Amino acid sequence: MGENTVIAAGEQRSLRVSGMHVSVHGRERRFFTSLILPALVIMAFTIGFPLASGVRLGFFRYFLTDITGENRFIGLGNFANLLRDRAFYVSFYRTVEYAAGVVVLSFIIGFALALLLNQDIHMRGVFRSLFLVPWIVPYVVVSLLFMWILNANYGVFNVILSNIGLIKHFRGWLIEPRLAMPSVILATAWKTYPFFMLMLLAGLQTVPAEQYEAATIDGAGVIQRFLYVTWPNLREIIMIVTLLEFIWEFQNFTLIWVLTKGGPIDATNIWPVHIYKTAFKEFNMGYGSAMGVLWLVFLLIFSLGYIRVVGGKEAE
Amino acid sequence: MAVWMLTLARRKRLLAKVGTYAALVAMLVIIYFPVYWMVITSIKHHNVLFKLPPEWFPRKPTLLPYYNVIASGQAEALNFLAYFRNSIIVSASTVFLSIILATMAGYAFSRFRYAGRRTTLTAILITQMFPLPMLLISFYIMFWRLRLLNTYTGLIISYTSFALPFCIWMLKGFFDKIPGELEEAALIDGCSRLQALCKVILPLALPGVLAVGVFSFLVAWDEFMFALTLMSQDSMRTIPPGVILSFVGEFDIRWEDMMAASIIVTVPVVVIFLGLQKYLIQGLTAGAVKG
Numbered sequence: 257m258g259e260n261t262v263i264a265a266g267e268q269r270s271l272r273v274s275g276m277h278v279s280v281h282g283r284e285r286r287f288f289t290s291l292i293l294p295a296l297v298i299m300a301f302t303i304g305f306p307l308a309s310g311v312r313l314g315f316f317r318y319f320l321t322d323i324t325g326e327n328r329f330i331g332l333g334n335f336a337n338l339l340r341d342r343a344f345y346v347s348f349y350r351t352v353e354y355a356a357g358v359v360v361l362s363f364i365i366g367f368a369l370a371l372l373l374n375q376d377i378h379m380r381g382v383f384r385s386l387f388l389v390p391w392i393v394p395y396v397v398v399s400l401l402f403m404w405i406l407n408a409n410y411g412v413f414n415v416i417l418s419n420i421g422l423i424k425h426f427r428g429w430l431i432e433p434r435l436a437m438p439s440v441i442l443a444t445a446w447k448t449y450p451f452f453m454l455m456l457l458a459g460l461q462t463v464p465a466e467q468y469e470a471a472t473i474d475g476a477g478v479i480q481r482f483l484y485v486t487w488p489n490l491r492e493i494i495m496i497v498t499l500l501e502f503i504w505e506f507q508n509f510t511l512i513w514v515l516t517k518g519g520p521i522d523a524t525n526i527w528p529v530h531i532y533k534t535a536f537k538e539f540n541m542g543y544g545s546a547m548g549v550l551w552l553v554f555l556l557i558f559s560l561g562y563i564r565v566v567g568g569k570e571a572e
Numbered sequence: 573m574a575v576w577m578l579t580l581a582r583r584k585r586l587l588a589k590v591g592t593y594a595a596l597v598a599m600l601v602i603i604y605f606p607v608y609w610m611v612i613t614s615i616k617h618h619n620v621l622f623k624l625p626p627e628w629f630p631r632k633p634t635l636l637p638y639y640n641v642i643a644s645g646q647a648e649a650l651n652f653l654a655y656f657r658n659s660i661i662v663s664a665s666t667v668f669l670s671i672i673l674a675t676m677a678g679y680a681f682s683r684f685r686y687a688g689r690r691t692t693l694t695a696i697l698i699t700q701m702f703p704l705p706m707l708l709i710s711f712y713i714m715f716w717r718l719r720l721l722n723t724y725t726g727l728i729i730s731y732t733s734f735a736l737p738f739c740i741w742m743l744k745g746f747f748d749k750i751p752g753e754l755e756e757a758a759l760i761d762g763c764s765r766l767q768a769l770c771k772v773i774l775p776l777a778l779p780g781v782l783a784v785g786v787f788s789f790l791v792a793w794d795e796f797m798f799a800l801t802l803m804s805q806d807s808m809r810t811i812p813p814g815v816i817l818s819f820v821g822e823f824d825i826r827w828e829d830m831m832a833a834s835i836i837v838t839v840p841v842v843v844i845f846l847g848l849q850k851y852l853i854q855g856l857t858a859g860a861v862k863g
Binding site for chain 1: 593596604626736
């Protein structure tokens, strides 16, 4: 990953510092340790400990409502049940569908805008700021806004689509099972594309101009310049941002909770919503935690595989 | 021939430029339409809301929805001002804590070499992968035992820990760019390590510190799931769950009030962001992409 190069550069510089001061004196060591410690302690308390106790809970029959003391260790019981649970598989499929849909759609929009903004234009900063704004609009607001826009009876989305002749009758974007997933993906992408735009634009601006010039002299057209100069230079950034976004979309709860609550008929029942309902509506916290364990395992395997496959090409 | 070619090339370039602007403006119109619709809806009277075709521009604009939202304790029992106050308290504290903790840790990670440093840094980043609903279950049980449900402290601790990993990485990126010679010089001049950090390094890292502040503010202002679950008492709710619970699920949704509330929630973040975006962008692109 890209960290290697940067860290290497930083390493050289501060090796001298560390050689001179840090590793020599215990006092220096104590100083640095005391700087790191508070953050680590807080994170251990709020991420490490809950994670460990969540994993542990996955092996328990644990109902919050249970006052009879029935909560007990059941080994792999939850996991065995999960593997037989059709709803679990369906919601896994929905999660991947949702995360992949958002990544693809916002990548396309974000990349297109980054390429446009990378041209030699006036007021690039102004355009960039304007295109960034949806990214900071709170999820709650995005949810409410699209709830109103996509409304089956009065939604302006229906009005516009029927005005330009794309649909004959108003559709229930959030209440028809086949439309719900594309609708929530669209709403999410509206908020997430700026992240891609920002990162890809930053990447584009680091591509050396000489490479384009050389390619042009060699007779490369626009498409060839894109394939042989732009793409290879951006591959690493693309890998990191798509991976990050995919992982983040696994966490996306607000929008779907507000817009569809996982419905209609489980059409948008992604893991965060499914686990939330299991844990806080059915109070089956052990089962919910077990799902969380599988989620973590999946993302770890997926990330490692993804980095290997996409990043591996670098070595060729 | 040569002159003709020159003008052709120039014309082509001009055309490409016009095309770029046209495409940008078209994208702006499409992307901003929802924002436009939010604003327009928020200044409509309830009785024209469901007209078809809709009023693309309201004939009789009104500020009544804003009044309904802000004048809390009205018929809708919308405690908006209380939510707003809670959100401010929680977000401001999160920003404060994130800045202090991330500055300390980011600086130390940038300068201090020890065995296992890379592992710690990677571990910090991997926390982004941890399933939040699963953490929430543990949090709920933990806070229930510690009597931290329905307290600011619980949410502030949660949000700080969400924001910290990214903040530490961003600030480490900033500190990496500040030459170590600066501290060496300060140390030789008789400063202590802490003095060198506060007097020499921190002023240079200020953009990074601001980036961390904006980032953690956005995290805290936007969070919904933890706020919904850990604050069950209405008077303790932050804006996201407060607003959602007040509007969604009602039989007769007052869309115009909902949009007014949405705008009031959005304005602070947009103002903060537009003012400080330079730093945030610097922090994200330097710390995240290259880090």
